[in-house]
Amino acid sequence: MxxxxxxxADLVEKxxxxxxxxxxxxxxxxxxxDNKNIDIxxxxxxxxxxxxxxxxxxxxxxxxAEFDLKxxxxxxxxxxxxxxTLQAFLNPELVINELLRVGKKAIVTIPNFGYWKVRLHLLxxxxxxxxxxxxxxxxxxxxxxxxxIKDFVYFVRSRNFKIFKSLALNEKNTSLIxxxxxxxxxxxxxxxxxxxxx
Amino acid sequence: MNxxxxxxxxxxxxxxxxxxxxxxxxxxxxxxxxxxxxEKKDNAILVFHALTGDQFVAGLNxxxxxxxxxxxxxxxxxxxxxxxxxxxxxxxxGGCLGxxxxxxxxxxxxKVFGTNFPVITINDMVNAQYNLIDxxxxxxxxxxxxxxxxxxxxxxxxxxxxxxxxxxxxxxCTSSHSAQNIAFNELGRQAIAADSxxxxxxxxxxxxIPNKGLAVARMAAHITYLSxxxxxxxxxxxxxxxxxxxxxxxxxFQIESYLRYQGSVFVDRFDANSYLYITRAMDYFDLAKQxxxxxxxxxxxxxxxxxxxxxxxxxxxxxxxNKDIVIALNAIGADVGFVEIESDKGHDxxxxxxxxxxxxxxxxxxxxYATV
Numbered sequence: 001m002x003x004x005x006x007x008x009a010d011l012v013e014k015x016x017x018x019x020x021x022x023x024x025x026x027x028x029x030x031x032x033x034d035n036k037n038i039d040i041x042x043x044x045x046x047x048x049x050x051x052x053x054x055x056x057x058x059x060x061x062x063x064x065a066e067f068d069l070k071x072x073x074x075x076x077x078x079x080x081x082x083x084x085t086l087q088a089f090l091n092p093e094l095v096i097n098e099l100l101r102v103g104k105k106a107i108v109t110i111p112n113f114g115y116w117k118v119r120l121h122l123l124x125x126x127x128x129x130x131x132x133x134x135x136x137x138x139x140x141x142x143x144x145x146x147x148x149i150k151d152f153v154y155f156v157r158s159r160n161f162k163i164f165k166s167l168a169l170n171e172k173n174t175s176l177i178x179x180x181x182x183x184x185x186x187x188x189x190x191x192x193x194x195x196x197x198x
Numbered sequence: 199m200n201x202x203x204x205x206x207x208x209x210x211x212x213x214x215x216x217x218x219x220x221x222x223x224x225x226x227x228x229x230x231x232x233x234x235x236x237e238k239k240d241n242a243i244l245v246f247h248a249l250t251g252d253q254f255v256a257g258l259n260x261x262x263x264x265x266x267x268x269x270x271x272x273x274x275x276x277x278x279x280x281x282x283x284x285x286x287x288x289x290x291x292g293g294c295l296g297x298x299x300x301x302x303x304x305x306x307x308x309k310v311f312g313t314n315f316p317v318i319t320i321n322d323m324v325n326a327q328y329n330l331i332d333x334x335x336x337x338x339x340x341x342x343x344x345x346x347x348x349x350x351x352x353x354x355x356x357x358x359x360x361x362x363x364x365x366x367x368x369x370x371c372t373s374s375h376s377a378q379n380i381a382f383n384e385l386g387r388q389a390i391a392a393d394s395x396x397x398x399x400x401x402x403x404x405x406x407i408p409n410k411g412l413a414v415a416r417m418a419a420h421i422t423y424l425s426x427x428x429x430x431x432x433x434x435x436x437x438x439x440x441x442x443x444x445x446x447x448x449x450x451f452q453i454e455s456y457l458r459y460q461g462s463v464f465v466d467r468f469d470a471n472s473y474l475y476i477t478r479a480m481d482y483f484d485l486a487k488q489x490x491x492x493x494x495x496x497x498x499x500x501x502x503x504x505x506x507x508x509x510x511x512x513x514x515x516x517x518x519x520n521k522d523i524v525i526a527l528n529a530i531g532a533d534v535g536f537v538e539i540e541s542d543k544g545h546d547x548x549x550x551x552x553x554x555x556x557x558x559x560x561x562x563x564x565x566x567y568a569t570v
Contacts, residue, residue: 017531041533047554050537054558057565059503061524061536071525 001031004191007167007174008081008107011195012036016078019043019102021065022085025052033058041077043068066090069098077103084109084133084191088142093155100161100198109193114148114186115170133190149177149185149192156196165195203260205253205296206230210329217482220316224305228296229253229288229330232272233280241567242336243278244327244363245287246344246351249419249476250468252295255287256280261295262467270551277560282567283340286330290323290351292476294469298326301402301469312471313399320347320483324355331362338362340567343559345369345548346515347476350483353496353523357485360500364570367559369507370548372519373485373493373526379514382422383477386415390470399471412470413461420460425511425544429453486526493526503570504534505562507555509547535562 005028012018014036020029023042026049032038042060044050053060061068065082066089080103082095087110089095099106111133112118121129128138136142147155149168156163166177168189177185177192185192205228213223230253235242245255247267256272258265272278272285289297292315300315331339342363344352349371356366372379390396393411401407421429433453437443440450449455489495497504504527508520517538527534539555541547547555 047537047540051554051558051561054535054537054561054565057561057569059533059535061528061534062538063536071528073529073531076528076531 001027003172003174004083004109004169004193005031007169007193008083008109009036011107011165011193012038012079012081014038017041017076019072019077019080021069021080021082021099023049023053023058023060025049026056026058026060028081028083029053029058029060030056065095065098069095069102072102074101075104079103079105079107081107082109084111086110087145087147090144092145096159097198100196105164105195105197107193107195108152109191110147110149110152111143112149112168112186112189112192113146114150115190116187117190119187131190149189150182152192152194153177153182156194162197163194164197165193167193169193207296208330208333210326212329214322214325216316216322217319218317222291222298222316225291225298225326226296227288227291227298227326227329228293229286230255231287232256232285233283235284235334235336239334239336240338240340241282242284242286242331242334242339243341243343243563244331244339244355245272245278245285246324246327246342246348246355247287247290248344248346248348249480250416250464250473251348252293253287253289254295255285268549270549271556271559277556278343278563279560283563286334288327288330290476290479291326292318292323292472292479294472299469300399300471300475310400310402312402313474315471315475317478317482318475319479320350320354321358321488323479324351324358327351328355328359328362338364340570341365341367341563343367343369344371346371346545347480349515350375350480350485353485354483356500356502357488357496360497360502363500363502365563365566366500366502366504367507367562368504368520368523370509370512370515370520370545371523372483372515373496373523374487374519375481375483376519380481382419382514383481385418386477387474389414389418390474393470396470399474401470407465408470409465412465412468412473413458415473416464416468417457417461420457422514423544423546425513425542427511427542428544431542493522494529497527497532498530500532502533503566504532506534506536507548507558508536508538509541509543509545509552509555510538511542512545512547514545 118129168185169191207226254266256266289295349368352368390411393408395406396408436452438455486493508517524536
């Protein structure tokens, strides 16, 4: 299981109810179900990936987060997880609002466009950055709204959401983000993980 | 239809109050079982059939000498694995393969009911079938499964008996019959009524069958079970055993010949009055209405695990109507999964060899059996 999922799993308390939005083939769901006794549900747009989840005995609803989150009642989950998908929505702000309505807390991870490799790629090569976290070309990427860790922190503050925990990931290390190190983390992390509440 | 075949039946002695107000008792339910009920009696699956189905869900149907109607899904090592599960399927009341229906004699008058048979509902059907669970001494079914009208029965069953099934699989169905579906059913009923042999439902007294009307009803309905793309790919404008158009009204096109054939084989196995009664039951089905317009309330007392399945090309019970069930379940935090299967075989997809559907069904059942 990738490091990002381990960090997310650590943020989730045992014996809670979790919705994994864009759960893909259910790797995180399976881990949470088997290791933390989580009552876990998934929402996934890809038919193939939904089938993979069914093979694992996971409860998944085929659907699109931009339209299908509205069927869940307010605060019906303890946590709603959104892993590296926010930037692919037509309207990320609407999705964030929905996550925070449906979940008591939301865990959102974002690929950091402020990462030094991304900046350097654009600076030196003059073409749109392609990295391990952002492997697609500009013409076939699903990403519509890239942001940096700093952008996301500013956005969350501007909406007066509470940030319980901000974590920065680079290949191996996880570290806390705070006001003092925001510039540094924004430069040296390829992924940001945020536990937030409305 | 009238071949002498020994049908398994359960005679229900307990009175059953129907939605129409009448009460029936001492009525037969014809059923079939597959596989073996284990000692713990925790491996039973109740399968509900669709409009023109019957109790012969798998294996060879002794009446038609054809495969059971759900042979792709039910049988040894199939999605509903009869090596593992004990499958029960019964003919709905109002039907014509042994269960209490309009071709039976009214015990009071000793005359065939015909249209004097009481109008029945989906609710009546599942309440009647519940007697089978008692009969086998099953406390809780492992699963209830059905497509189309079978799916409606699944929804009604879990609403009536919220703690009697662990898993619930409504397929290609709806919680409320749409105007379009009522319209198609009415077309079928009017085709039957327009056949002079129908004789207001008393055709048995004249030893005739309204086979033309029933065949037209079947032809019209059959079109609604397919998709435009599926029809186009299978038939296109291909001609039936001829080089060119004949400038007449014979079946020039293969699709015409196919529909005529479907109509003709149907009248051999199905009773016209049963067709009226069962389509009426479908039209009356509106589960939300039973709960003052709140569909979620139909499921509020159950802890069952739901799995809703729809098909992309099903325009009779489209994905959105299936999703409405999912939405109602999510609104009360129920355990519900949902998948829309890609298929160009229309509403009939659930009866056909659609591997992604059959795999999903198998995986859901087998994984759930290991955990719930």
